[in-house]
Amino acid sequence: MARCWRTRGGLTSRLLAQVGFLPGDTARHHRAVILDLLQEALTESGLTSQDIDCIAYTKGPGMGAPLVSVAVVARTVAQLWNKPLVGVNHCIGHIEMGRLITGATSPTVLYVSGGNTQVIAYSEHRYRIFGETIDIAVGNCLDRFARVLKISNDPSPGYNIEQMAKRGKKLVELPYTVKGMDVSFSGILSFIEDVAHRMLATGECTPEDLCFSLQETVFAMLVEITERAMAHCGSQEALIVGGVGCNVRLQEMMATMCQERGARLFATDERFCIDNGAMIAQAGWEMFRAGHRTPLSDSGVTQRYRTDEVEVTWRD
Amino acid sequence: MQAAGQGTGGSTGDADGPGGNAGGPGEAGATGGRGPRGAGAARASGPRGGAPRGPHGGAASAQDGRCPCGARRPDSRLLEFYLTMPFATPMEAELARRSLARDAPPLPVPGVLLKEFTVCGNILTIRLMAADHRQLQLSISSCLQQLSLLMWITQCFLPVFLAQPPSGQRR
Numbered sequence: 001m002a003r004c005w006r007t008r009g010g011l012t013s014r015l016l017a018q019v020g021f022l023p024g025d026t027a028r029h030h031r032a033v034i035l036d037l038l039q040e041a042l043t044e045s046g047l048t049s050q051d052i053d054c055i056a057y058t059k060g061p062g063m064g065a066p067l068v069s070v071a072v073v074a075r076t077v078a079q080l081w082n083k084p085l086v087g088v089n090h091c092i093g094h095i096e097m098g099r100l101i102t103g104a105t106s107p108t109v110l111y112v113s114g115g116n117t118q119v120i121a122y123s124e125h126r127y128r129i130f131g132e133t134i135d136i137a138v139g140n141c142l143d144r145f146a147r148v149l150k151i152s153n154d155p156s157p158g159y160n161i162e163q164m165a166k167r168g169k170k171l172v173e174l175p176y177t178v179k180g181m182d183v184s185f186s187g188i189l190s191f192i193e194d195v196a197h198r199m200l201a202t203g204e205c206t207p208e209d210l211c212f213s214l215q216e217t218v219f220a221m222l223v224e225i226t227e228r229a230m231a232h233c234g235s236q237e238a239l240i241v242g243g244v245g246c247n248v249r250l251q252e253m254m255a256t257m258c259q260e261r262g263a264r265l266f267a268t269d270e271r272f273c274i275d276n277g278a279m280i281a282q283a284g285w286e287m288f289r290a291g292h293r294t295p296l297s298d299s300g301v302t303q304r305y306r307t308d309e310v311e312v313t314w315r316d
Numbered sequence: 317m318q319a320a321g322q323g324t325g326g327s328t329g330d331a332d333g334p335g336g337n338a339g340g341p342g343e344a345g346a347t348g349g350r351g352p353r354g355a356g357a358a359r360a361s362g363p364r365g366g367a368p369r370g371p372h373g374g375a376a377s378a379q380d381g382r383c384p385c386g387a388r389r390p391d392s393r394l395l396e397f398y399l400t401m402p403f404a405t406p407m408e409a410e411l412a413r414r415s416l417a418r419d420a421p422p423l424p425v426p427g428v429l430l431k432e433f434t435v436c437g438n439i440l441t442i443r444l445m446a447a448d449h450r451q452l453q454l455s456i457s458s459c460l461q462q463l464s465l466l467m468w469i470t471q472c473f474l475p476v477f478l479a480q481p482p483s484g485q486r487r
Contacts, residue, residue: 034465035469049473071419072465073466073469076412077469077473081473
């Protein structure tokens, strides 16, 4: 399923090209490809509907229109094939895929993407949110920064910022906002939107310097709140998940922090960091084995679905 | 499109019953009887005052049976769109209803869209209501796209489903 999903990745940059992912466009894309994808997955795996144990789908969080489009398909297929439905939390999908791929047992999780920024740790059958952004996600901050500097969206703004940052030489001081266990990115974004063009016009810095400075600042904030959570939990493992987790500089900074603490860092590559169907299947599988079922009457999608709302019965 | 006022009529309750001018020409849902029928019949109505009428001529009800209009101002407008879709069997119509109805808002809120999905025999009836024309237009577009997707999936997998031997209790 992961391989089938990746072949559709070329559509990502087109969707992001204008003003980011728009719900209507994204839903239209999902509707256009989902049937072919479903058939391709069955064909490639050599399975039939009778071999399927359950239908896992994303119940939330996320954009409403795309969630509904896929939920309609999941419900229809579940009824046609007479299979149980399992509604999966998107964030938990990332965590369970990260644990599967890396082998981390009970890590403190840094979940960073365009839509979410959370520090999560497992405790008593819940993935507890220890810290999070109080405004925009870090990936959203990076994407909007890229738009300010007119950085290309191909293949993705975050990737291009990362490559430009490698050529940065000067650290520009930017607002650093950590509030206890939480972080805030809207201020740094507003600051850059105000001063970037002036600084570039006067030659005070280059776009590469700004990319470098932004990464160093926001990633340091994330490392701080992750370390604080690890200290609170006495955790010896850290796991990075989510699209921004592909960033090598973030992984380096987290690795340095873990090393200083005698802890171990786990991270995946872009196949599993970025949103993918396999992670929903993995989490759905864990839930199914633990006895979770989502009745049709409860299968509506939820745009705001907190990570800690799910009872994690598949772990001790 | 089936013209308003040409509903099947019949049952108790007048389309122009108490509650104002809900039964005037161009007023969908005011049939006083069963909802509109016929292949793919769809109707839309313009603004109307008073309490909206359901397919049976009574006050329109949300999925939980409560009247959504108790608190509406007398001069409020409500826009409505009806769509009926025939299926080959009642089972398929019910399958479609179950797939589409789950994401409808559970209770109507003034100014917010109401979606209602009902099945009678092999006919699925979709009713959309909103106080704002743009909201209604967006909802109609979204609903038709989801219905189209459902039909696509069903066409692809229903032959396989029908070919399977009976396997006990269905959902």
